Amino acid sequence: MKLVDTSVRRPVGVFMIVAAIVALGFVSLRNLNIDLYPEIDLPIAVVSTSYEGAAPQEVEKLISRPIESAVSSIEGIESVQSQSQPGASLIVLMFNTGADLDTALLEVREKVDQVKGMLPDTAGDPNVLRFDPQQIPVMWVGLTGENATDLQTIAEDQLVPFFERQDGVASVSVEGGVGEEVQVELQLDKLIQYGLNSSSIVQAINSANQSASAGVIEKGDKELQIRIQGEYESMADIKQTLVQTPTGAVIHLEDIATIEQKVQERTSISIVNGKPSIVLSVLKKTDGNTVQVANAMYEAIEEVKDDLPEGVNLEIVFDTSNFIRMSIDSVVQNMGVGAVFSALILLLFLRSFRATLVIGISIPIAIISTFTLMYFTGETLNILTMGGLALGIGMMVDSSIVILENIVSYRQQGYSLKEAAKVGASELAPAVIASTTTTLVVFLPIVFVEGIASEMFTPLALTISFALIASLIVSVTLIPMLSSKLLTKPLQTEGKRYWFDRFLNKVNDIYRTILKGVLKYRKTTIFATLGAIALSLSLIPFIGTEFIPASDEGQIEIRVSTPTGTNLATTQEVVEQVNEKLSPFEDVIETNYISIGGGGFGGFSSNTNRADYTIQLIPKDERTQSTTEIMTEINNAVGKVPGAEIVVREMASGMGGGDPVQIQLNGPEHEVLAELSDQVVYLLQEIEGIHNPESSASEGRPEVIININRELAAQYGLSYQQVLSQVQMSFSGQIATRYRSEGNELDVKLVLPEDRRSTIEDLETLPIQTATGAMIPLNTVAELNQIQGPVNLLRQNQQRQMNVSSDIVDRDLGSIMEEVQGKLDSLNMPEGYTYTIGGQAEDMMDSFTKLTYALIFSIFLVYAVMAVQFENFLHPFVIMFSLPATVVGILVGLFITGKPLSITAFVGVIMLAGIVVNNAIVLVDYINILRRRGQERNEAILNAGPSRLRPILMTTLTTVLGMIPLSLGWGEGAEAQQPLAIVIIFGLTVSMLFTLLLIPVVYTYLDDLSRKVVGWFDKDKKVS
Incomplete structure (x- = not known):
């Protein structure tokens, strides 16, 4: 190949190109976005609307x-999907995968604008937003002090304001x-004495606290703005607000009310x-880098600490980047160990430090x-893409x-x-390109698969593909050039120090x-293979299935729910009891963040009966x-x-699809669904492995329903709206x-x-002012x-x-769902009610x-590539028989290690379809070469x-030991790649053994069959 010839003849040029690539690579690495998992682009929009004071039924x-x-x-x-809670509505719109969410959001806004006029006047404007399930805070910062x-x-x-000015920060909430x-x-x-009502007080306060512009006047050559100052400047101004009574008298606000600056009623408490x-x-x-x-x-916190008042402390509560750093570091360490293993194998087989160095230099490049x-393709540096590099070390x-x-x-x-460098590299370059292509094409279908599997594993597939393409280019350019400079003398094969060669000779024998035995007993070999597969x-x-292996991130969530309607103080008392129960675990708890009364729905309300622990x-x-x-x-x-419903669960970050078990019940009546x-909760509790099953049907919220007699109210000159507002x-x-005070804006709020x-008695006897000014109880x-x-x-x-x-x-999702399905099938569902399984x-x-x-598509592509390579349909068909035997290694490996079949393991199976055929390609290709040289088939x-055992062992061991x-x-976050590595190690190892023994047998059978077919055609020609 001319490429090889050029690299050997112009080593300086190759060095310059390599140096430029390395420099560009380091710059790219510095600017790569680092995250825990690949970004999952789910086309979801939400419409949130507030409707203060409304019950869920009214909101719905x-x-x-x-x-x-x-x-x-x-x-x-x-x-x-819609969720209606007291005072708030949230509607979630899920679009088909691949939908253009920007265009969809415009359509959603248009549709919402069309019905906005039909919504109640007191309802807030609907907010249409893009929903990002991965947009969780990067960091939680705690501020402690006395006041x-x-x-x-x-x-x-x-x-x-200071934090939001930092690079990459979108928003900070308190x-x-x-x-x-x-x-x-x-x-x-x-109020009764002066014949006033709350509406007239609100109007008086609002009118008194206003400033206005009244135009301009000229003074010399200048124009002066006329501004009428009327805004409150002090608490005394508020107290002196003039209120006119129905009789025409003027009084001050302090004559009918007590005015004080107070702390707002607390609806949530945070404890760190x-x-x-x-x-x-x-x-x-x-697009920020986590x-x-x-x-x-970190830099901003250190900078602002010096400006805080004495006694006020600022500390980091949670930092999600810590786990990302540890995970990436773990993968890098695993890559290093894998590279060392591969280098030792090379040193063992090649018997030369210089030859090993030639290969070793190619890996980092x-x-x-x-x-x-x-x-340049916009991928992020995460544990899956880094894991792809680690998996590719051996294949590189x-x-x-x-x-x-x-x-x-x-x-x-x-x-x-x-x-030697030019001839040796040029001779095998086409075969190397073909074998690398078979590995690359298996990733092509993953790119076109839709859904969450594609979102997560397309980056992995692209990363491994990039690594293989880079290693292929290195092998046909840099390897010949380095060989021409470093292999200064032929390798010696004699002497006691080459004990490994004698060992390989015994293995060869x-x-x-x-x-010889399997060729003699061909049928026995075939049946033994089928038996092993069976x-x-x-x-x-006994293996089971799961979605994605959970990472041990060390985060636990506790949700404490007291009876609906419980006030904040009572919930806090329950939290203190929970804290006592947690005291024995202080040695293993690094941070404990409690939010009492937070978690408001849609940002419009608070749940005073709920407390959330993040540990x-x-x-x-x-x-x-x-x-x-x-x-x-x-x-x-x-x-x-006692007195609370408590749910404890392990937290996971972003790669799942909701709860492991999720059953959606649909039907017309809320009570029947409850x-x-x-x-269903009762049935699930009987299944081993189910943990904390719960229903979204909460305990009823205590309500006082006020049914206004509109005709009776009209007799007093009252409308429904007037009674409601009072x-x-x-x-x-x-x-x-x-009211603006010392740079802050405070609400001026009328209260009783x-x-x-x-x-309830206060509500029943609440004075309602009639049109005549008289007061009647509600x-x-x-x-x-x-x-x-x-x-x-x-x-x-x-x-x-x-x-x-x-x-x-302690149990796999697949076997649990089989039992769940059986329990649900036994449930007698009323007519009109159905269930679906989600999550x-x-x-x-x-x-x-x-x-x-x-x-399936990957296997077809592998066959197509080999058919082009061999210019023959029969020999690729022989090679494809190395795939069924892979099943043995995959299932035995998962069974021995106790890992269920997850989608990460499934991606490993797809990768194997392109990897295991390489050994068979090497073997079958060399058999054909020897036959063309005149040797008999056996x-x-x-x-x-x-003859091919040595390179097959080398490539297999470097790949296996690298993984x-x-x-x-080992390390944080390694659970995601572990099943993939296990599948490839066991699958490739077992497949290598079957390739060395089964493929020759299959080769002889199909060769016999082809001879018979050719013989039949020859007979037909002679007869004709």
Whole structure:
């Protein structure tokens, strides 16, 4: 090949090109986006709407349903889900994979705008947003100190603006803080005395707190702006607000109300490691680099610490980049160990440090070149792409080994340095290109597979492909050039120090003897192979299946739910009991962040009956138990706390499809769905491995329903809206205006005294002002009923829905879902009610189906490439018989290691389709060469087998040993690649053994068949 000739004759030019590639690679590596997993681009949009004070039923009827109907007609929508809670509606629109979400969002906004006028006047404007399930905070920062209001001011005025100016930071939100407001506490007896109502007070306050422009006047050659100053400048101004009574008298606001600047009613509490705190969560920009954003935040935190008041501390609560760094470091270490293993194998076989150095130099250059290709194709540096590089370490050297061994053989025949390099590389370059192509084409179908499997593994496939392409180019350019400079003398093969050669000769003799036997007993060999495959298939029930292997990230979530309607103080008391139960685990807990009353739905409400723990354990290598084991012990400990429903689960970051077990019940009636969901939860509890099954049907929220008698109210000159507004103001308060004080804006809020708005009796006797100014109790024009109302209402595709979900522990997802399916089939579903299975189970089945199609297509492509290479249809067919035997290694490997068949393992199976044929290609190709030289068929097989055993062993061992560190699951985040490495190690090893013995037998059978076919055609010709 001219490429080889040029590289040998112009080594300086090759050095310059290599230097440029290495420099570009380091620049690319520096600018690559680093993340934990590949970005999963799911086309999901959300429409959120607030409707303060409304019950879930009203939200569903007046907000959710109209918007659902409007957006359901948009083309490309896969499903429409809605959730209606007190005061808020959230609608999730899932589009078909590959949909253009930017165009879809425009259509959603148009449809929502069409129905906006039909929504209640008091409802907020619907917000249409792109939903990113991976957009979790990069970092949580805790701010601690004595005064909660001061901390809130520091966070909002000083920290948030400063942090949001850092590179890559999109937004910073604050949780657990408390602000101040100006409370105007109305005195009911004074209101009655002066004939005033809340509406007139709001109007008076709002009118008094206004400034306006009144034009301009001229003074000399200048124009002066006329501005009428009327805004409040002090609390005294608010107190002196003039209020006109119906009789025309003018009084001050302080005559009828108590005005004070107070702390707002607290709706959430944040506690970090036992200390009350304000927590700031930092979100990165969509294209931001997680690690770089974290580094920028570290610098910003150190810079701002000096400006904080005495007694105020700022510390990092959680940093998601830590696990990313540890995971990437682990993969890099595994790559290093794998490269060392490969180098030792090369040194053992090649018997030369210089020859090993030639191969060793090619590995880092191929890796650096891969980084360049990753950068220009927009890939991120994550544990899957880095794992792809680690998996490719062994495969990278295959092409170089074949080229180098041929160069060495010519060198031993007495060729000069340059001639041996040129002839040896040129002779095998076409074969190397063909064998690399068979490995590359197996990844092509993965790129075209749709769904989450493609989103995650296309980057892996591209990375390995880039690595193989780079290593191929290196093998036909750099390897010949380095060989012409470093292999200064022929390799010696005599002497005691080459004990390994004598060992290989003995192995060759044993292999030749066994090969004679299998050629003699061909049928026995075939049946033995079929028997081995059948026995391995019997292991399938014991292996099981799962979606994606969970990484031990050391994060545990505890959700504490007290009875619906419980106030914040009572929930906090329960949290203190849970903390006591957690005290024995302090040695393994690094950080404990508790949010009480947070987690508001859609950002519009808070749940005072809920507390969420986020626990970070100490690193995996510093504890003796796994996260799952610790989670189980914590679950047993906190489950005994009375008065609360507590769910403990292990947290995972971003590669799953929701809960492992998720059952969606659909039907017309909410009450029936709630009963069915309770039955399903009961059935799931009987299944081994199911952990904390729960229903989305929450306990009913205590409600007081006010049924206004509109005709009776009309007799008093009252409308429905007037009664409603007076009740809302009395119990929720009403913001009249905003007051600027020392650079801060405070709400001026009208409220009733707390002792007049705390009981049902206060509600019944609430004074309602009539059109004449008279006061009547609310129960005069309304009937009050106390009921249990739903907390939230779910709908999917405009039909009511209820979800049952569960985690799994110590068992594979596939076998659990078989039992779940059996339990659901035994459930007597009423007419009109159905169930579907979602979550990870649905994603697993969908991914397995699509990857199966990809595997079939990959096998076809491998055959097509070999047919082109051999210019023959028969010999590639012989080689394809190395694939069925791979099943033995795959299933035995998963069974021995106790790993279920996951989609990462399935990708390993697809990779094997392109890898295992390479050994058979080498063997069959050399058999044909010897036969063309005049050797008889069996003689050619017996000579070709032992002759090709050495390169087959070399390429197989370098690939297998290069993956050993990954297969052992060393380091953080290694669980994702472990099944893939196990499948390739066992599959390739077992396939190599079958290739060396089975392929020669199949070759003889198909050769006999071809002779018979040719003989039949010859007979036909003679007869004719």
